[in-house]
Amino acid sequence: MRITGSKARGVILRIVVCIKQVPATSKVQIDEVTGVLRREGIESKLNPYDLYALETAVWIKDKVGGAVTTLTMGPLQAEEAIKESFILGADQGYLVSDRKLAGSDVLATAYTLSQAIRLLDGYDLIICGKQTTDGDTAQVGPEVAEFLEIPHVTWVKKVNEVTEDSIVVEQDLGTSSAILELPYPALITVEKDIFQPRLPSYRRKKLTAAQQVNVLTFSDFLDSDEQKYGLNGSPTQVERVFPPDANEDKVLWEDEPSLLGEKIYMLIKDRNFI
Amino acid sequence: MATLAINARRCSLCGECIATCPFNAISEVDGKIEIDAGCRMCKLCLKNCPEKAITLIDDKRVAVDKEAWRGILVFVEHLDGEIHPVTLELIGKARELADSTNQPVYCLFMGDQIAEQAKSLLQYPVEKVFVYEDSALRYFRVDVYANIFEDCIRAVQPSTVLVGATSVGRSLAPRVAARFRTGLTADCTTLEIRENTDLVQIRPAFGGNVMAQIVTPFSRPQFATVRYKVMSPAEKGGSPSGTVERCVVSPVRLKSKIRVREVVLNEQSPGILEAETLVVAGRGVKDKQDLELLQELADLLDGQLAATRPLVEAGWVHYSKQIGLSGRTVKPKLIITCGVSGAVQFSAGISGSECIVAINQDRSAPILDQAHYGVVGDLYEVVPSLIDRIKG
Ligand SMILES: Cc1cc2nc3c(=O)[nH]c(=O)nc-3n(C[C@H](O)[C@H](O)[C@H](O)COP(=O)(O)OP(=O)(O)OC[C@H]3O[C@@H](n4cnc5c(N)ncnc54)[C@H](O)[C@@H]3O)c2cc1C
Ligand SMILES: Nc1ncnc2c1ncn2[C@@H]1O[C@H](COP(=O)(O)O)[C@@H](O)[C@H]1O
Numbered sequence: 001m002r003i004t005g006s007k008a009r010g011v012i013l014r015i016v017v018c019i020k021q022v023p024a025t026s027k028v029q030i031d032e033v034t035g036v037l038r039r040e041g042i043e044s045k046l047n048p049y050d051l052y053a054l055e056t057a058v059w060i061k062d063k064v065g066g067a068v069t070t071l072t073m074g075p076l077q078a079e080e081a082i083k084e085s086f087i088l089g090a091d092q093g094y095l096v097s098d099r100k101l102a103g104s105d106v107l108a109t110a111y112t113l114s115q116a117i118r119l120l121d122g123y124d125l126i127i128c129g130k131q132t133t134d135g136d137t138a139q140v141g142p143e144v145a146e147f148l149e150i151p152h153v154t155w156v157k158k159v160n161e162v163t164e165d166s167i168v169v170e171q172d173l174g175t176s177s178a179i180l181e182l183p184y185p186a187l188i189t190v191e192k193d194i195f196q197p198r199l200p201s202y203r204r205k206k207l208t209a210a211q212q213v214n215v216l217t218f219s220d221f222l223d224s225d226e227q228k229y230g231l232n233g234s235p236t237q238v239e240r241v242f243p244p245d246a247n248e249d250k251v252l253w254e255d256e257p258s259l260l261g262e263k264i265y266m267l268i269k270d271r272n273f274i
Numbered sequence: 275m276a277t278l279a280i281n282a283r284r285c286s287l288c289g290e291c292i293a294t295c296p297f298n299a300i301s302e303v304d305g306k307i308e309i310d311a312g313c314r315m316c317k318l319c320l321k322n323c324p325e326k327a328i329t330l331i332d333d334k335r336v337a338v339d340k341e342a343w344r345g346i347l348v349f350v351e352h353l354d355g356e357i358h359p360v361t362l363e364l365i366g367k368a369r370e371l372a373d374s375t376n377q378p379v380y381c382l383f384m385g386d387q388i389a390e391q392a393k394s395l396l397q398y399p400v401e402k403v404f405v406y407e408d409s410a411l412r413y414f415r416v417d418v419y420a421n422i423f424e425d426c427i428r429a430v431q432p433s434t435v436l437v438g439a440t441s442v443g444r445s446l447a448p449r450v451a452a453r454f455r456t457g458l459t460a461d462c463t464t465l466e467i468r469e470n471t472d473l474v475q476i477r478p479a480f481g482g483n484v485m486a487q488i489v490t491p492f493s494r495p496q497f498a499t500v501r502y503k504v505m506s507p508a509e510k511g512g513s514p515s516g517t518v519e520r521c522v523v524s525p526v527r528l529k530s531k532i533r534v535r536e537v538v539l540n541e542q543s544p545g546i547l548e549a550e551t552l553v554v555a556g557r558g559v560k561d562k563q564d565l566e567l568l569q570e571l572a573d574l575l576d577g578q579l580a581a582t583r584p585l586v587e588a589g590w591v592h593y594s595k596q597i598g599l600s601g602r603t604v605k606p607k608l609i610i611t612c613g614v615s616g617a618v619q620f621s622a623g624i625s626g627s628e629c630i631v632a633i634n635q636d637r638s639a640p641i642l643d644q645a646h647y648g649v650v651g652d653l654y655e656v657v658p659s660l661i662d663r664i665k666g
Binding site: 074075076077097098099100101102103105106107110134136137138139140141142143145146147150151152153154155168171172173174175176177178179180181182183186230231232234235236237238239240241242243244250251252253254255257258260261262263264265267268271273274 | 276277297299309310311312313314315332335353413414415416417420440441442444445446447448449451452453455456457458459460461474478479480484485486487488489490491492493530531532533534535536537538539540550551574575576607608610618621622625629631633637642643644645646647648649650651652655656657658659660661662663664
């Protein structure tokens with residue numbers, strides 16, 4: 001890892017981290033009559049993948065100097081996510097919350113976030129989590145980058161270099177890996193395990209308890225074309241949700257272990273698996 | 275902007291909407307019902323209001339002229355010219371969707387020195403392969419690839435664009451979809467098409483607990499990324515009249531801000547994706563050492579050992595062997611799960627398997643329902659007896 005530009009030389013990177021509050025449980029049920037999701041309770045937590053994004057930002061800030069701003073779009077309760085980010089090292093945070101944003105799909109969410117980012121006092125690096133555990137699309141990051149007309153790299157598993165004007169990262173492409181250099185401003189989405197997220201410290205919790213979350217609403221945005229936000233700005237529509245298929249033609253074997261072994265053997269032999 | 279409005283004169287403050295809102299976005303403030311930013315526009319309150327006091331105020335959305343967009347465009351993914359097999363699966367699906375709506379199938383192939391490979395695609399049932407060739411396109415760089423993708427879409431005007439839900443595809447597709455301000459559905463596992471060319475996209479959501487059916491009714495092109503190993507690959511033959519069309523690459527479109535320093539192949543242990551037979555270890559395996567038993571079974575069947583997430587998290591098995599929603603989707607001929615409970619996040623990854631055999635001692639384990647052959651028994655007894663039998 002090569003770091004150029006130390007705090008002493010005054011490299012101040014402006015880092016934005018996009019975070020989202022997600023349901024704390026993955027146990028969702030479908031209302032058979034209405035086809036609408038029922039969530040048990042409304043317990044929320046920070047999207048676990050975003051912890052890695054935040055940690056990456058704080059790590060870079062500690063190395064080269066900088067300021068970390070967190071950003072989320074959601075209901076007013078999502079303020080909690082920003083407060084949690086203060087404890088984990090963010091310097092300031094913004095919540096975008098407005099009823100006009102209700103029903104946003106990936107495109108509308110990404111556009112809204114890009115509009116919010118344009119309101120910030122400049123940015124060099126934007127970091128997103130790999131994906132969320134509820135939306136689960138991994139698309140918001142790249143779409144934000146497109147709307148801001150900046151380059152992006154997904155699936156970053158390692159930060160190789162951070163300099164005053166660019167960052168070098170290693171991207172995991174499954175069968176291959178690419179080492180890529182990108183100049184600021186740029187956006188990356190990071191893999192789980194890029195850095196081990198720190199645990200919230202009691203000291204920082206006390207220290208940041210009174211820190212305010214900035215709230216942005218629709219009226220703050222430069223682009224006030226309502227067709228680009230919320231339900232109307234969302235080209236995709238969820239028509240219905242339904243439980244995964246049940247298996248109809250199944251066979252159940254209960255027997256002595258040795259007979260079970262025999263049965264499986266006959267099955268795989270009959271069907272030419274050996 | 276679409277919004278929900280409450281008619282205060284009709285509203286009796288019965289509280290039904292407050293109770294039904296799955297997102298707790300409705301409350302009563304000063305004798306009035308208010309909907310806050312938690313609203314997801316699920317419209318459940320509207321359906322359930324006994325006074326019909328909630329209405330949807332929806333601005334008319336202007337739908338595109340769907341006739342102006344025709345054809346299904348498949349993105350050809352490759353690494354330095356070697357075509358990724360998901361491409362053939364996309365072609366197979368595209369053909370099926372295209373035939374039922376009387377549309378052509380196109381391929382978009384960008385890279386360096388790919389003329390031969392482009393021609394090889396004509397063995398499959400495609401009408402046209404659009405080729406963009408330049409040394410700057412040798413490796414995937416998202417900004418340049420997005421530019422070429424955009425050029426191709428503008429020229430071809432396809433109704434649907436299919437991209438593999440691979441690392442490359444899931445980075446590229448959102449960039450291009452956003453550029454066209456259109457919808458993209460991630461990681462689809464089922465695709466159907468309506469007569470009006472609306473693509474019906476089905477994907478697991480909420481960690482695989484539910485399936486969601488998604489459409490893009492107002493805009494074109496409609497984008498989907500499609501899971502690898504879910505669709506059947508295209509058969510050779512069928513459209514001998516297909517042609518390769520070389521397209522002009524304009525130099526300004528090739529300017530990238532991203533510099534590729536190096537591309538290295540990741541270390542590959544034999545992959546579970548290719549294996550025809552898989553033996554899966556779940557948490558019913560008590561000790562890391564016991565994996566040897568299952569490895570032996572896998573070896574005897576000429577297959578591979580895979581695992582559920584808890585075993586990967588314990589560090590017993592490498593991540594590349596994890597099956598499931600946050601691991602791999604596999605589609606082997608035979609899969610034998612040992613001590614796996616069958617959580618939806620796991621079974622999402624095996625549903626395409628030809629024959630699922632599940633060994634679990636708990637009769638109520640969900641996996642016994644999902645399997646074609648549920649075997650109620652202790653893996654520590656059943657597996658050794660099976661091994662003995664195979665060894666003869
Ligand atoms: C967002 C999200 C993504 C996830 N992604 C994945 C994923 O990609 N892959 C994945 O696997 N999980 C994933 N999970 C976790 C998943 O929910 C389950 O926790 C996991 O699959 C359980 O693994 P298991 O079946 O091995 O263990 P368990 O659920 O603990 O099941 C062990 C089973 O073994 C049986 N058993 C015990 N002893 C024996 C014996 N001697 N002989 C026979 N049977 C025995 C038990 O009856 C039990 O049914 C994900 C979870 C979330 C929330
Ligand atoms: N509502 C949101 N507010 C802020 N960031 C978000 C939001 N939704 C998604 N993101 C970011 O985009 C990433 C990918 O999300 P997704 O496309 O939903 O899987 C997340 O890890 C976040 O970094």
